[in-house]
Amino acid sequence: DAKTTQPNSMESNEEEPVHLPCNHSTISGTDYIHWYRQLPSPGPEYVIHGLTSNVNNRMASLAIAEDRKSSTLILHRATLRDAAVYYCILLISNFGNEKLTFGTGTRLTIIP
Amino acid sequence: DTEVTQTPKHLVMGMTNKKSLKCEQHMGHRAMYWYKQKAKKPPELMFVYSYEKLSINESVPSRFSPECPNSSLLNLHLHALQPEDSALYLCASSPPGGGTSTDTQYFGPGTRLTVL
Numbered sequence: 001d002a003k004t005t006q007p008n009s010m011e012s013n014e015e016e017p018v019h020l021p022c023n024h025s026t027i028s029g030t031d032y033i034h035w036y037r038q039l040p041s042p043g044p045e046y047v048i049h050g051l052t053s054n055v056n057n058r059m060a061s062l063a064i065a066e067d068r069k070s071s072t073l074i075l076h077r078a079t080l081r082d083a084a085v086y087y088c089i090l091l092i093s094n095f096g097n098e099k100l101t102f103g104t105g106t107r108l109t110i111i112p
Numbered sequence: 113d114t115e116v117t118q119t120p121k122h123l124v125m126g127m128t129n130k131k132s133l134k135c136e137q138h139m140g141h142r143a144m145y146w147y148k149q150k151a152k153k154p155p156e157l158m159f160v161y162s163y164e165k166l167s168i169n170e171s172v173p174s175r176f177s178p179e180c181p182n183s184s185l186l187n188l189h190l191h192a193l194q195p196e197d198s199a200l201y202l203c204a205s206s207p208p209g210g211g212t213s214t215d216t217q218y219f220g221p222g223t224r225l226t227v228l
Contacts, residue, residue: 034216043116043202043219044155087154099145099168100217102154 004088009107012078020073020106022088027068032091034100035062035073037084044087044102047073083110116220118203124226127193133223135186135203144186145217146178147202155202161186193227200224 005023012018024033034049048055048062050071055062061074075082087105116137125131135144143162147155160168161180175197177189186203201224204217 036217042200042222043204044217045219046216049216085154099157099160099170100155101157105154 004090004103006086006088006103006106008104009109011109011111012075013111014080015077018075018078018082018108020075020086020088020108021070022072023070024088024090025069027090028092030092033062033064033068033071034089034091035060035086036089036100036102037086038105039081039084047086049091078108078110080110080112083108116203116205116218118201118220118223120223121221122224122226124228125190125193126228127195129193130189130191132190133188133201133203133225135188135205135220136184137205137218138184139205139207139218140183141205141207141218142183143206143215144180145204145206146186146188147204149200149202149222151199159188190225193225195227198225198227 032049032051035047036044037047038044048057048060050062050064052064054064063072063074073086085105085107087102089100089102091100119134123131145160146158148158149155157170158172159178164180164183175192179187179189200222202222203220206215206217
């Protein structure tokens with residue numbers, strides 16, 4: 001499976017934008033880039049996903065490099081509730097047998 | 113109803129006990145998943161059910177036995193567990209289509225299992 005590489009931890013000030021990087025140099029053409037986060041209360045939560053184009057939703061934006069070997073999750077205005085572990089995951093289409101393989105993720109700390 | 117529920121929230125069991133974890137969703141999802149998460153580690157996939165049939169078993173020991181009685185319910189039967197099996201067990205589901213690379217997974221809050 002293609003792997004992702006993320007920094008172990010990052011800090012950001014409250015109400016400032018946060019850019020969380022992810023490298024996935026072995027990505028293949030059909031791999032989707034997914035981001036999940038896990039808040040202090042247990043279950044992971046979907047954030048955003050994309051294939052080639054940049055994506056926006058109510059939670060975040062996803063910027064994908066032109067060669068798709070890296071991507072950046074952007075939280076436009078971080079709040080204390082955004083403190084979590086953020087996982088960048090490549091999801092490989094396999095005719096209904098898709099699986100999420102979580103890497104070690106980035107622990108984001110928000111400073112009040 | 114837009115959530116995945118898991119019961120119990122906490123479970124303590126001995127190595128000779130038999131217990132079951134339960135997961136339920138009423139979103140019409142057709143793929144359901146079990147993950148295991150040890151402390152300070154990322155979740156690890158255990159099983160995937162697609163349209164009520166087991167489609168992925170990530171070489172999980174037979175002391176863990178999954179069951180999908182219907183499209184809304186997923187069980188994990190536990191027997192003769194070891195202390196190292198203590199972990200958070202997460203259930204997830206994804207929308208109709210059996211899961212595709214565009215589908216998001218919705219996670220439950222997990223069952224925290226302690227094996228004595």
